[in-house]
Amino acid sequence: KFNPEKRLRKIDADLFGIDFHWLVHANGVMRVSSILKEQEKNVLLGGLSSSYYHREIMELWDVDFVLRGDTTEPLIQLLLENKEDERKLGEIPNLSYRINGKTRVNPLSFVPGEIDEYYIDFKEVFKSALFRIKDYMPYRSKNFVGATLTMKGCEYNCISCGGSKFSYSLICNRKCPVLKSPEVILREIESFSILKAPIFLIGDLQIGGRKRWKRLFSLMREEGVEIPVIIEVFYPPGEEFLREASSCSPEVYIQISPESQDQEVRKFQGRGYSNNSLERFLKKASKLPFRRIDLYFMIGLAKQDFSSAMGIPKYAGRIMEEFNKKDDSKKVDCFLAPLAPYVDPGSLAFEKGVGYKILWKDLRRYCYALKQYSWKYSLNYEAKMSRDEIVRATYDGAELLIREKIKMNLIPEDSGIELIERIRKSKELMNEIDSLIEKGIEPEVPFSDFEPEISLKEELTPPSSLSIIRGLMRWRF
Structure with a gap:
């Protein structure tokens, strides 16, 4: 049995950095940091959630430092060199820390306009992990997938997104996106290629303009990139982009998230393209040698009622x-998930209430919500639908989508029937939990104890882990 206290005690380091990017990791981050502090070790947090909640973290959790912003590499080095010098700590940009129990917050002033120098050399990462590779590969028993950030920031303002232009400005003081050059993106892809695993290009390459994406795809062909490549787009791209993208590797996947089939719902959410535009994209892309074209839809959107969701x-x-x-390749696939468990802190919906009613905002409540008896009680929002309706629409919509896939032989009938049965079991369990809570009776075991039996998160998201970033959004059913 794994013993985290014992493992952490064996590590000799001047500073322990913990990634607190995704808010759903709040309890785990809090627990690991408390273990480290019990062992009298210095603890540093970073990531978007840390950046947003830095003041509450310093007040509530026993950590020493939070480095805010989206680029912290040189700041970590400064911290390592000066962590014992109170005067010099005050000179480190983006740092939140304590002096004599009082929280100090330095200006968030380090926002680099160039990020090429902060590229990831995966060969160095793997070299350092050579003798402890299992510790570095938590997905080793599944299909491993890597990722490269092609940009930081965004030029779009999708209302529930914590990575929008508004959110980056608020959390990271980044007013406009900063782009990695095609040459550096290629360098990261090549350094990752030693694993022979897929790599996800995070960020819509269209944002950088035609010259940039054309240069990148050309370089990838010239250098003979052979690993599978996953490309995401925020808006339907044109034919030239699709043609260039489809030939940048022998195995290319492309993803788009229309969120809703209802054009008004989609537009309010921040994606202003029509169904005609989406379908023109699909018509062009389906004729090209993409391995698969994935579309993502969502339950719980602003202005989405139950009928629209269905x-x-x-x-x-x-x-x-x-x-x-046209053929038997089954190239186009669709996926459906709830906006769960949270509307992102820092988003327009969270800060301004655009389209959503946010039920709580403090970090303490999020830690509590993650321990609830069902995922319905972890949702931090209601929109046009209540939390009850969001749950019902999620389960009913999932069942209908599975039936559509059975009808078109996208999944085997026996597997589909098994999934539908698991959905029904999940609904029954949810109803039992609701009934007990209404009667003031505390359920004997949390909903999560049943998750291995009824969870649909693997079956309702793309096979072979080729959408790990999106998969993180899908949390649990």
Whole structure:
């Protein structure tokens, strides 16, 4: 049995850095940091959630430092060199820390306009992990996938996104996106290629303009990139982009998130393209040698009522039927998930209430919510639908989408029937929990204890882990 206290005690380091980027990791981060402090070790947190909640973290958790912002590499070095010098700590940009129990917050002034020098050399990462590779590869028993950040920041303002232009300005003081050059992106891809595993290019390459993406795809062909490549786009791209992208590797996947089939819902969410534009993209892309084209839809959007949510499986079914009928490749696939468990802190919805009613905002409540007896009680928002309706739409929509996939032979019938049965078990369990809570009776075991039996997070998201970033959004059913 793994013993975290024993493992951490064996590590000799001047400073322990913990990634607190995703808010769902709050309890784990808090627990690990408390173990380290019990062992009298220095603890540093970083990531978007740390950056947003830095004051509460310093007040509530026993950590020494928080480095805010989206680029902290040189600041960590400064901290390592000066962590015992109170005067010099006050000169480190983006740092939150304590002096005699009082929180100090330095200006968030380090926001580099160039990020090429902060590229990841995966060969060095793997070299350092050579003798402890299992510790560095938590997905080793599944299909491992890597990622390269092609940019930091964004030029779009999707209302529930914690990585939007508004959010980056608020949390990281970044007013506009900063782009990695094609040459550096290629360098990261090549350094990762030793694993022979897929790599995800995070960020819509269209944001950098035609010259940039054309240069990148050309370099990838010239250098003979052979590993699978996953490309995400925020808006339907044109034919030239698709043609260039589809040939940058022997195995290319492309992803887009229309969120809803309802154009008004999609537009309010921040994605202002029409269904006609989406379907023109699918028509072009399905004729090119992409391995798969993935579309992501969501339950719990602003302005989305139950009827609108139930229209997603029907629309997805029509798309899959229309664009997969030319051959047997089954190239176009659709996925559905709730916006769970949270509307992102720092987003327009969270800060301004745009389209959503946020039920709580403090970090302490988030830690509590993650321990609830079902995922419904972890949701931090309601929109046009209540939390009850969001849960019902999620389960009913998932069942309808599975039936559409069975009909088109996208999944085997026996597997689909098994999934539907698990959905029904999950609904029954949810109803039992609700009934007990209404009666003031505390359930004997948390919902998470049943997750291995009823969870659909693997079956309702793309196979072979090729959408790990999106998968993180899908949390649990």
